[in-house]
Structures are given as C-alpha cells and as structure tokens.
Amino acid sequence: MLEAFARFAVQLHEKGIEHRDFNHGNILWDRTPAGAYRFQLIDINRMHFDDRPLSSRACMINLRRLSCPAVAFLYILDRYAETRGWDVDDTLLRGTFFRLAFGRRKQLRKRFRHRKG
Numbered sequence: 560m561l562e563a564f565a566r567f568a569v570q571l572h573e574k575g576i577e578h579r580d581f582n583h584g585n586i587l588w589d590r591t592p593a594g595a596y597r598f599q600l601i602d603i604n605r606m607h608f609d610d611r612p613l614s615s616r617a618c619m620i621n622l623r624r625l626s627c628p629a630v631a632f633l634y635i636l637d638r639y640a641e642t643r644g645w646d647v648d649d650t651l652l653r654g655t656f657f658r659l660a661f662g663r664r665k666q667l668r669k670r671f672r673h674r675k676g
Contacts, residue, residue, distance in 0.1 A: 560588070561631055563596035565638035572618045573643075575609035582624045615645065615653070623657040632658060 564586075571578070578585065578600055585602040600606070613621065622639070625632055633651060640650035 560596050561634050562638045564588070564598060565635045566642055567596075567598045568618075568622065568635070569639055569642045572613040572621070575611055575613060577607040577609070577613055577617065577621055578603070579605035579607060579621075580624065581621050582626050584626075615650075619650075619653045619657045622654060623661040625658075 580602055585600055587599045587601060589597055591597055618639075622636070625635065627635070632654070636651050636654040637647055639645075639654075640647040643650075
C-alpha cells in the first residue's frame with residue numbers, strides 16, 4: 560500500500576496539486592475488486608493548484624506532514640524518489656530534515672502555548 564501511496568503523491572505533485580494539510584487523517588483509501596489501491600483526499604479547503612509540477616522542496620515540505628512511523632515514512636520517500644527519477648539518498652536526507660524540522664517546530668509551539676497559558 561505504501562508504494563501505491565507514493566505513486567499517488569507523485570501524481571498529485573506532478574500535476575501541481577498541493578494539499579496543505581497532507582496527513583493520514585485526510586487521506587482515504589480502499590482497494591478495487593482487482594486489488595489495486597485507490598486514494599482520495601478530504602479536507603480539501605486548503606488545497607493549492609498550480610499550472611506546473613511542485614518543486615522538489617515543495618514536495619518534501621508537503622510530505623513532511625505524513626504522521627506515520629519513521630520506517631514507513633522512509634519507505635514512502637524511497638518509492639517517491641524512485642518514481643520521480645530522483646536521487647534516493649538525497650530525497651531521504653531532505654525528507655527527513657523537513658520532517659524533523661516540522662516536528663521540532665510543533666514541539667516549540669506547544670511549549671510556548673503552555674507557558675503563555
């Protein structure tokens with residue numbers, strides 16, 4: 560399923576589609592009778608459509624919100640890079656960096672709010 564999801568994300572990004580709340584809670588999936596995975600997005604009020612593919616940086620920023628175990632995230636990045644024809648090691652490094660930075664930012668915001676309140 561993760562490989563199919565990576566291909567789905569590639570298709571979105573190559574079409575210039577950015578879901579600005581791209582997390583597991585906004586991604587629905589099921590299997591067709593033939594066994595293929597099918598994905599749909601919900602909470603689409605924060606979607607952005609561009610007339611060209613997303614930049615590699617924008618793709619990594621978009622994927623960082625995926626709240627899945629690290630091993631699953633790395634597998635998705637690996638398959639994503641392979642599908643896009645990108646350097647896998649570079650994609651893993653960049654994707655991990657953006658995910659860690661995103662998580663750290665969320666932690667700092669939470670601590671700041673706790674201190675204010």
